[in-house]
Amino acid sequence: MIKGIQGWLFCLQVLGLVIHLPQLATGLGVNDFLYFRVLSPEDIGYIFTAAPAQDFGGVFTQLYEEIYLVLAEPPDGCAELRNAAFLEGQVTLLERGGCSFLSKARRVEEAGGKAVLIADNAYDNDSLYVEMVQDGTAVSTSIPALFLLGRDGLMIRRSLEQHALPWAVISIPVNVSSIASFQLMQPPWTLW
Structure with missing residues (x-):
C-alpha cells in the first residue's frame, strides 16, 4: 500500500487526473x-x-510577512540599477538574460536588497525551471537568489504596470504545508 501524498499523486496519475507537476518535469x-x-x-x-540557485546565494534566515517586491530598472539588472534606492531592504524582481544570474544577484546585494527573484525571459514558460x-x-553573494517562471514574472510585472505601482507586497518564504487550500491558491495560468 502506498502511503501519504505520494500515494494520492500516484493514484491521480494512474487515473489521468494529474496533467503536469513542475517538480516532476524538472x-x-x-x-x-x-x-x-x-x-x-x-x-x-x-x-x-x-x-x-543551485550553488550560490544565501538562504532565508527570517520570514518576511510583508516586504516589497520591486521591479528592477533596467529589468535585466545587467547595468547600474537606476532605482537602487528603492531596492534597499526589499526583494527585487529581475529578468533573465544579458549577464549571469550571479552578476544580477550581486548588483541587488550591492544595492542593499534582501533577495532577488530572476524571472525567465521566455514569457510563455509556465513549467520549466532553470538551474x-x-x-x-x-564573485559571490550572500542574498537568496531564486528562479521564477517566465509567465509568473510577466503576470506580476503586467499587474504592477496596469495599477501603476512600483512594487508588489509579498510574504516570503511561505510554508505551503500548513495551507490546506494551497493548490487553489496557485496562479490559474500555472499547470498543476
Whole structure:
C-alpha cells in the first residue's frame, strides 16, 4: 500500500487526473522549491513557486510577512540599477538574460536588497525551471537568489504596470504545508 501524498499523486496519475507537476518535469523535488505569496495587488494574490540557485546565494534566515517586491530598472539588472534606492531592504524582481544570474544577484546585494527573484525571459514558460549556477568567477553573494517562471514574472510585472505601482507586497518564504487550500491558491495560468 502506498502511503501519504505520494500515494494520492500516484493514484491521480494512474487515473489521468494529474496533467503536469513542475517538480516532476524538472527533476526538482517539492523540497527544492521556495514559495512566496503576493498580498497586493489582489489580482495576482497567489502563491508562487520559485527555485533557489543551485550553488550560490544565501538562504532565508527570517520570514518576511510583508516586504516589497520591486521591479528592477533596467529589468535585466545587467547595468547600474537606476532605482537602487528603492531596492534597499526589499526583494527585487529581475529578468533573465544579458549577464549571469550571479552578476544580477550581486548588483541587488550591492544595492542593499534582501533577495532577488530572476524571472525567465521566455514569457510563455509556465513549467520549466532553470538551474541557476555559479558563473565561474570568484564573485559571490550572500542574498537568496531564486528562479521564477517566465509567465509568473510577466503576470506580476503586467499587474504592477496596469495599477501603476512600483512594487508588489509579498510574504516570503511561505510554508505551503500548513495551507490546506494551497493548490487553489496557485496562479490559474500555472499547470498543476
